[in-house]
Amino acid sequence: MFRKEPSEIGKRVLKDSPILAALREHDREGIDGIIRLVEGCDEYNRRVALPRALELDQRMEREPEYFDWVIMREACRYRIFSLAIPESLGGMAGKYMVTGMALAVEELCSACGGIGLALAAHSLGVSPLVASGAMAHWETVLREIVEEEKKGNPVVMAYAITEPSAGTDVEEPEFLQVAKIGMEAKKVNGGYLLNGRKCFISGGSEAKYFTVTAATDRRRPLETWTTFLVEREMPGFSTPRVELKMGQRACHAAELNFEDVFVPQSHVLGFEGDGMANGILIIMAASRGPVGAIATGIARGAYQHFLSWTKTVRGGKRPIDQERIQMALADMQALIQESRGLYLAHSLCGDALFRRAFTHPLFKSAFLLPRKLRTSRAYSAFLNSYYGKSMVNAIFRRFIRDEDITDMLSKASLAKFTCADNSMELISRALELMGVNDSPERLWVEKCYRDAKLTQIYEGTNQLNRLVVYNVEIAGTLKIEVPRPFKRGVR
Ligand SMILES: Cc1cc2nc3c(=O)[nH]c(=O)nc-3n(C[C@H](O)[C@H](O)[C@H](O)COP(=O)(O)OP(=O)(O)OC[C@H]3O[C@@H](n4cnc5c(N)ncnc54)[C@H](O)[C@@H]3O)c2cc1C
Structure with a gap:
């Protein structure tokens, strides 16, 4: 509901993100919508995440197979499974869809990076279904997610691109060309037979639906890379194991196994062969910024625990009274603010781009x-x-130009590696200053360190993301070519 005065959380969001405060002068309703999302995440943190985060982290070190469904069921109340689903379908993604997502995940990850990832990875799984314009599945899969969420039943999705023999290689066109791909989708009557394995898939052991990329010809992966919608119930599909993780343990990283899994033609998202541009680069252009927000949230959580520790009395003195600690706290503020500024620059640019398509009368x-x-x-x-498909694509592509989405990819990569590195820098410094002690705050900061490390790895390692920025901004060699409708074979 429209409100004149923001709540305490709202005031914090506007103070921490002055660009949103400025935007609110022109679009109060839109920005208040984002604030309500953050308020919900804050309540979720206090009620659900904070009371169980440490215990869950410790339990999942002993029992990596364990999964706490309460964290998922409770998230339904705050509509977190609908964050990436367009409002027209009853979802929460409105005109600030990327910014709303980013601020929500920062908030969630400020309490627990693992629980935050378990919830955010679902939206990553949903994104290819939305971005490919696969409207035939919107009325079934996306509606089901929204309707079940309202009843308190989480219907989870996961996004599977990484293979045991190809991680970095599947995230960049130049590398995919020479990648050793293990998984194949063989064309058969009425669809495809999928064979092979995917690994490290966040939420893979809980998901009901998967967006999966595979080559239809392993010798020409770039040209034949295709995105499929896979359902857990499909015969031949299984999730045989999960990893023992160092951080973000509350979210499983699962292996997916495909043995002659028949996927009907109707479950190809976009067109056969457009999987790199449509299935990966456009998704990464949208999602790497929010990964920066995950890293920022973890850093903010660590900062808050460190700040509490500096106010405790140790040997008759409080660390916060020392100048070196005060300067460290100021440096930490700078790292958090720089990170948030970068991921917001990305997300607001993304909103402007997607809004053109999703709010257009044609759509x-x-x-x-x-x-x-x-x-x-x-x-x-x-x-x-x-x-x-060509018709839906024509509508989408009219509003999403190659240069805009390429620019967005570059901003996303910049935010991703900077936020992840900033997070590690902040948390390492906090741990060094705390030294070895048995305070509860140190336990939290140590957990944040392990959680933050993973943000340097997933959604393209930080090395890859640096190369993306170089290739877009300096070499000019990386350009996303949005698939053109009504022109077969042109990627
Ligand atoms: C917690 C977690 C969650 C994940 N969730 C998902 C998920 O939901 N879905 C999914 O599909 N995947 C997921 N992944 C996989 C993740 O995207 C990959 O781990 C990542 O892309 C790196 O691939 P890799 O592990 O095979 O490392 P490699 O590609 O083998 O890289 C190893 C090292 O070599 C460097 N390197 C590799 N190639 C180059 C190059 N050409 N130039 C310079 N340096 C290079 C890398 O930067 C890295 O430092 C997840 C991973 C983790 C850790």
């Missing part, structure tokens, strides 16, 4: 059709046909 008019028609077989068949 909205598709939802004016009666629900019965939208869920009919004939309509689904049309949307899944070559011409149906």
Whole structure:
């Protein structure tokens, strides 16, 4: 509901992100919508995440297979599973979809990086379904997520691109060209047979639906890279194991196994062969900024625990009274503010881009059709046909230009590696200053250190993200070519 005075959380958000305070002068309703999201995440943290984060981290070191479904069920109340689902479908993604997501994950990860990742990875799984414009599945899968969430039942999605023999290689066109791909999708009558393995998949052991990339010809992975919607119930699919993780343990990293998994033609998201541009680069352009927000949240959590520790009396003195600690605290503030500024620069740029498509009357008019028609077989068949997909693509692509999405990818990579490195720098310094002690704050900061480390690795290692920035900004060799509708074979 429209409110004149922001709440205490709202005041904090506006103070910490002055750009949002400035935007609120022009769009109070829009920014207050983001604030309400953050308020929900703050309540979730106090009620659910903070009371169990440390214990869960310790338990999952002993029992990596264990999973706490309470953290997922409780998240339904705050609509966290709908963060990436467009409002037209009853979801929470409005005109500030990327910024809302980023601020929500910063808030969640300020309490626990692992619980935050368990919730954020779901939205990563949802993104290819939204970004590919696979509208035939929106009325089924995305609606199901929204409807079940309202009943308190989390329906989880996961995003699977990494293979045992190819991690960094599947995230960059130049590397994919020479990658040793293990998984293959063989064309058969009516669809594809998927064989192979994916690894390190966040939420993979809990998810019901998966967005999965695979080559239809392993010798030409770049040209044949394709995104599929896979359902857990499909015969031949299994999740045989989870990793013992060093950090963010509350979120499983699972292996996915495919043995002759038949995936119908209707479950190809976008077009066969557009998996690098449509299935990976556009997703990374949107999601690497929020990974920066995950790192920022973990750093903020560590900072708060460190600050509490500096106020405790040790040997008759408080650390905070020493100048070197005061200067360290100021440096930590600088790292957090720089990080937030970078991920917000990315997310606001992303909002401007996606808003053009998602709020356009052409897009909205598709939802004016009666629900019965939208869920009919004939309509689904049309949307899944070559011409149906091309038409939806034409609408999307009209508003998303190659240069804009390439610029967004660069901003996302910049935010991702800077926030992750800043987070590690801040937390390392806090640990050094605390030294070896048995305070509860040190336990938290040590956990934050392990949690933050992983943000340097996933969504492309920081090395890869630096190369992306170089290739876009300096060499000019990396350009996302958004798939063109009605032109077969052009990526
Ligand atoms: C906690 C966690 C969660 C994850 N969640 C998911 C998920 O949900 N879905 C998913 O698909 N994947 C996920 N991953 C996988 C993640 O994206 C990969 O781990 C990552 O891309 C790195 O791949 P790799 O581990 O194979 O490392 P490698 O690619 O083997 O890299 C090893 C090292 O070599 C460097 N390197 C490699 N190639 C180059 C190059 N050409 N130039 C310069 N340096 C290079 C890397 O930067 C890195 O330092 C997750 C990983 C982790 C740790």
